[in-house]
Amino acid sequence: MDLRSHYLGLELKNPLVPSASPLSRDLDTARQLEDYGASAIVMYSLFEEALHSEHEHQMRLLSQQEHGHSEASNYLPLGSLEGSELDNYLEHIRRLKSSLEIPVIASLNGISLDGWVDNGKLLAEAGADALELNVYNVAADPMVSGAEMEAQYIALLRELHQVVDIPITVKLSPYFSSLGHFVKQLEAAGAKGVSLFNRFYQPDIDVDSLRVSPTLHLSRSDDVLLGMRWLGILHGRVDLSLAATGGIHTDEDAVKMILAGADITHVCSVLLRHGPRHLRRILNGISHWLDDSPYESLDQARGVLSHRQMDNPAAYERASYVELLSGYSPNRSSWR
C-alpha cells in the first residue's frame, strides 16, 4: 500500500497532516497523533497579535499589579509572568522536534513585516521543517483594493523568503477575487505550497448583552467542497504543493481532496471532537479505498478528477451552478 505523499519537498508516509490546532500544544497529544499515523504536524499558530497584546499586557500588568493598598500591594504571583509566548513557542518547536520522528511545520499568523519576517526567522532557527503562513485578514477597509491587499502579502512573503531557507506554504482564505492569479504570484514570490482554505471565526450578536462576539463552529464535512473545487482548479496549473484543509472529517472527504489534486489533507475539527485516535480510522479508510480502487498508489490517484483532467471542466465552474439549481427541489411544506 503506497500512501506516500510529497509536501513542500518533504516526503511523508501518508497524506494525513493534523492542521494548526490546540492538539499540538501538548507533547503527549502530539506523540499520540504520530502514533495514530500523522505524517507531519502543523503546530498551533503563533499569532502576531497575541505577541503584541502579550507585550501590552505585560506592560499593563507590571504597572497595574502594584495596587497601593496596605492589604494587597499587588495581585497574582508575578513569577508566573516569566517567559514570553514567543519563547514558549520556540521551545515547543524544539521539544516536538526532539520527541517526534515526523516533520514539524510551524504556523505563523500575522499581517505585518515584524510579525512575519522577524518571527519567521526565529521559527526556522528553532528547527521547524517548514513554515505555514496563515493569512487571516478580513479586508474590512473599503479604501484598500484587492490588488493592494494582495501586493502586501506578496511583499511580505518575498521578504520572508529571503531570510529563511525552509519551505514556506501559505494558508489562504477563499476571499480573493482571482485566486489562481494570486497563487501564481505567491509562487513567484517564493512560496512552495498553498493550503485551501482558512476558516474565519464568525462574529455573532448576543441579543441579551447587545454585544458582538466571536463564535467558533467546528467545521463539517460539507465545508470541504469549497476547498476541493479550488484544489481541482489549481492542480497541475501551479508548481506548488497543495494542501486541503477545512471540513475533512472522513476518509471519503480525504480521498475526494486527493482526487481533486491535494498533496496532503489536513484534519482538525474531527480530531478535536473525537480525539487523536480518529486519525487511524481515517487512515485505514483511505487504505481500504486505495485497495478497492484501480490505483496502486495515492500518487496515481492524485488529481485524476482535477479541473484539467476532467472531461467536463464545467463541473468546477459556473455551469454546474445552473444545473444544480434547476435540479433542486425545495421542501414545499416549508413554504407554507
Next chain:
Amino acid sequence: MSAKMISLDGNEAAAHIAHLTNEVIAIYPITPASPMGEYADTWTAEGRKNLWGSVPQVIELQSEGGAAGTIHGALQSGALSTTFTASQGLLLMLPNMYKIAGELTPTVFHIAARSLACQGLSIFCDHSDVMSARATGFAMLASNSVQEVMDTALIAQAATLASRIPVLHFFDGFRTSHEVAKIEQVSDEVVRAMIDDELVSAHRRRAMNPERPVLRGTSQNPDVYFQARESVNPLYEAMPAIVQACMDRFAELTGRQYHLYDYFGAEDAERVIVLMGSGVDTSREVVEHLTAHGEKVGVLAVRLYRPLDPTALLAALPATTRSIAVLDRTKEPGADGEPLYKDLIAAVAQDAATGQGRFGQMPRIIGGRYGLSSKEFTPGMVKAVFDELGKDQPKHGFTIGINDDLTHSSLDWDAGFRPDCTQQTVNALFYGLGADGTVSANKNSIKIIGEATELHAQGYFVYDSKKSGAVTVSHLRFGPQPIRSAYLIGPDEAQFVACHQGSFIERYDMLDNACDGATFLLNSTAGPEQAWETLPRAMQQQIIDKKLKFYVIDAYQVAEQSGMGRRINTIMQTCFFAISGILPKEQAIAAIKDAAQKTYGAKGEKLVQMNFLAIDNSLANLHQVSVPERASSDFERPALVPSQAPAFVQEVTARIIAGQGDLLAVSQLPNDGTWPTATSQWEKRNISLEIPVWDEELCIHCGKCPLVCPHGVIRSKVFDPALTKDAPPTFKHVPVKGKEFPEGWHISYQVAPEDCTGCTLCVDICPVKDKKNPGRRAINMAAQPPLREAEKLNWDFFLSLPEYDRSRIRPTVIKEAMIAQPLFEFSGACTGCGETPYLKLASQLFGDRMMIANATGCSSIYGGNLPTTPWATDPNGRGPTWNNSLFEDNAEFGLGMRVAVDKQAELARELLEALRPELGDGLVNDLLDADQSDEAGIYEQRQRVTTLQEKLPGIDRPEAKQLSEITDMLTHKSVWIVGGDGWAYDIGFGGLDHVLASGRNVNILVLDTEVYSNTGGQTSKATPRGAVAKFSAGGKPTPKKDLAMIAMSYENVYVAQVAYGAKDIQTLKTFIEAESFDGPSIIIAYSPCIAWGNDMKYNHEMQNMAIRSGHWSLFRYDPRRRLQGENPLQLDSKAPSQGYRDFVQNETRFSMLWSKHPEDAEHFLHESQFEARARFHHYEQLAAIHFDKPEDDQDTPEEQ
C-alpha cells in the same frame, strides 16, 4: 562564613527560614502575614527545596482554624510543619495551639503581630493578638527588626526541636513584616549547622504510626488531668537555657549574639525601658543618644517572653536601676496593667522577696501603652518616657503617642526630637499613586543601593485606605550604619521629596517634611518655566524659606515617548538617582539599567530596551526650576471638606482625610465604634482625569449607565421642569421618555464630577450609537478639569431636586428602578469594581429598610474603612445600617439580626393586641395585617406607625411605653448578609450552610470574585480550575465549588446566579424576587476583579465571556414556583456558544499559566471545558423536569 547582604522584608525573611526547615506548610491569607504564605507557595511551585533536598508541601486551608488543625495532624504524623498568621487568624488557631503544646510537639508559628478587632478592625500592628496566645503553652520569641526575624526564625526552629516546646515567633506587622532592609542573609550552611537531624529523627519517632501504635488525645478526668498538666514543668524549666544555647550556637556561626533579654545602655543606668518588638530599635537610638550626653538610661529587649526566665531577665538589668517603664503594645481594658508590666512586677517582687534581690532598692515600676494599631513610636516618645521615669511620681498606666484628654493617661512628647545617629542617614520621601509603580521602584532602588554600595538601606511604605486612586508614601533611608529608625520620616527630615502625581500638591503638605536645602522633584505637565506657578502659595513659600532645589519632569510624556504607556516608575527612579547624589550619577544610571535588564530580561528584550530608552529620555527631560525670591501664587490648597458638612465630619472626618487623624484627641472619637453614615459625599477625591458627559439628545433613558456605575456617580432623576428655573446654565434635562411618568416631566442624567474614578464602564454599556459620529454614544468621556467647576454646580443642583416618589416606580423596569436614589455612593473600591454595582442596586431597591451584616473583605473595607463610608441616607434620614463582625461569623451575625428583628416585631404585635382597646381595632388591624410587599405598602405602614407613635404617649399603660420603643419593628426590615467568596465558600461556609438551613428570612449576597480579593488575590474554593492566583502559583488544580447547587439541595432556599454586566434585567429580577422570598435567599453574584489581572474597563465583556463559554450560568431557583406546579429552577442563560479557550485566553489569571506551564494550562482547559458543558447540561436537565402542582392535602378539610 562570609555573609551575603540582601534586601528584603520581614515576611520574606521569616518565610525563607520556614520554607527551608519544614516539610508541610499550611496557610491561609491574613494581612499582614499573607506574604509569608505567598512566598512559601511560590517557592514550592518553583521547586525550591528544603534543607533535606525535598520540596515542602504547601496547602491552603479554609480558615486559620483549619490551618492549625492541619499542622496539628502533620506534626502528629511526623512531618516538620509550620504556618503563618496574625490577629484574628491567631485567635482561630488558639484551640489547636493548646493541643499542639499540650502534646509537646515542636513547631514554629510565625506571626506578623496585628491588632484585634474591637471597636473597629485594624490591620495594623500591636501585640494584642500574640498576647492572647500567651496561655497556650507555646514559647514566645520576639524579633525586633528584619535581620532579627531571619535570625530568630532559625533560632526558634532549633530550640523547638531541642525542647519539644512549640514556639510562637512574632514580629511587628507592617513595621517589620513589610519593612525592606539590607541584612546579612543566614546562609544554608548556617541553617544546616543549627538544625540537628537527630532531633528531627526524634520528632519522627514520636509520630503516630500503625507500626508502633499509641493513643493521644485522650479524655482525662479529675483524677489525673491536673497531675498530667504539671508533668510538663521540667521541659518548660529547661526551655530558656535551650533557647540561649541556640542563640550562642548561632553567634558562633554568624557573629550575631543574642540573649534571652538583651540590655542596651549605660552600665550604671538608673532609668530603664523594657519592651518587645520594633520599638526596641527606636529606643536603642535614643538610649545611645542620651548616654552619649551623659544620661544614665538603658533599654531591655525582651526576646523570650514565654516561658519567662525572671532570673535571666533581672540579671540583664543593671543593679543600679531605680525606675523602670514597661511598655506594652496592647491593651487589656479593666486590668491594672498590661501583661509584660505585670510579669516584670512579679519578677522584681519575687526577687526582692528573697531578701537578696538584684537591686539594692526596689525600683519604681510603671507600665504604659504605646503603638496600638501601628501608632507611631518615635524617639521623642521614648525620651518622654525616660523623662517621666525621672519624675518623683511617674505616672503608671500611661499612654504615649496619643492625646488622651478623657482620662489624661497620655504623656506629652517632643515630636521634633531626633537622636544624633539620624544625622548620618539620607532620608527620601516619595508620594506616589498606588498603581504608578512608585513602591516597586523604591524597593528596586533599595536593592540597587544595597548591592552597589556599602550603604545600609531601609524602606517603609504607607498606604491609603482607598483602593482606587490610592496614595502611597515611601519612606527611604540610606546610611553607613545599620538603620534602626523604626518610625516614619518626620518634619524637616527629608533631604529628598518626590511628588509623582501633580494633583497631590493640592492635597498634601509634603514639604513639611523637607529639610533646609533639600531637593524637591515634581512630576508635572507644566514645563520648567511654568511649574512654579502651579504650586499653591504656601508651598512656594516653603520652597523659598527652606532653600529647596526644585526639579520638574513631565514623566507621563517621557513614558509615552519611550513606549511605556503611563508607566512612570522607572522614569521617576532615574530622576531620583540623577539628583539625590546618593550614588555618583554615572554609576547610578548603569545600576538602574542593570536592574532593568535583570527585572525584564526574562520577559522579553523589547521590555528591556523600552526601559533603557525611558532612562535616557528621563535624563534629557529633567529640569531644574529657578526659584524666585518671592511667592507669587494667588491660590492656596483648597479645603478638603466643604463648609456645609456636618460638625462631626468637619471636626473628625476631615482631619482623618487630611492625614491628621493622629492629632485627634481621645474624647473626639466614638467609644463604641459607632460612626455616622453618608460621609463619602464629603470626601471629594478628583482622581479621574476624564469623566462621562451625557448627550441628552441621543439618550434613550434606558438606565443602564447608573446601573453599572461602580461608584454611584451617574444618577438619573425625573422631576417637574418647573423646578429648573434656577438651574445652573449648563444643567441638562429633557422630557422623559415613557408614559408612566407624569406628563411634561423631565429627566436628567448627572455625573458627580469629583467622585468619578474614570472606569468608562458607563460608556461601554451604553446601547445607543451616534449614527452620525461613529464611536460616540449617548454618554462619552471628556477631560475633567475644564468641566469640574460647572459640573459641581450641576451636581449640587441635581441633588437639590426632590427624589421621585418611590411608590410610583415599577422596580422591575431598569430605567425606573434606576431613578431610585442609591444609598451606596462614592466608595473607595477599585476603579471598575465588579462588586459594588450589586450593593448599589440593593441599596436603590431596599436601602431605606436594609440591615447589613458584612463579612470582612473588600466590601467591608470599601464599605467601612475610615474615614468615610459609602452607605448613605435618603431625604428622610433612612438608609442601610451596617456592621462588620468578623470574617468567619457573618452569616450567623446576620441571622442574629433577623432573629432580633423578628422577636421585637413579635413583641410589638403582642403589645398592639394588648393595647387594642385604647388604639382601636381599625389601627391595630391595619398595622397587624399590613401588606408590605411593595413600596406603597411600606409607605402606608410607615404612616400607620407614625399615627401609632402619636397615640402612644397618651395611653397611660406600661405596654404603651414599651411599644413606643419598638414601633419601628412593625415596618418591614430587609436583612442582608454580604460577603465575598472567601467568606461564603471557605471560612464562613459552615455558618452560611446553617443559616440557609434555618428557614429565616435573610438575603445573602455573595460577591464572587473567585479569589480572596482584599488580601491580594489568594485562592479560594470559588477559584476556577486553571486560574493562577496566590497560593496557586501553578494554577488551581481543582474545580470551582458549586455553591448554588449546594444551596438548592435544601429546596426551600431561593438561589440565584447573576452577572449584571451580561444580563442586567435578570439581576434586577433576582434581587427583587430574593428579597420578597420569605425565607433564606442567596444570590451568587459574578464580580470581575482587578485581581484577575485584566483591565477593568473590560469588566462587562469578561462577564459576557464567562457566560458564553459556560464558565458561569445565570439561573434562579425559586421555591415558590413549586407551589404553582412549576419547576423552581429557571435557566436564564443560553447553552455555551463560545469555546472555553476564548474565555481563558482573555483573562490573565488563566492565560499567564500558558507562558509558564503550557501543558498544565492545556490540561486544565480541557477539564474545565468539559465540566462547564456538563454543568450547564445538568442545570438544563434540572430546569426541564416537569413539576405537577401539589395536590391539596387530603387530610385537611376544605373550608366551607
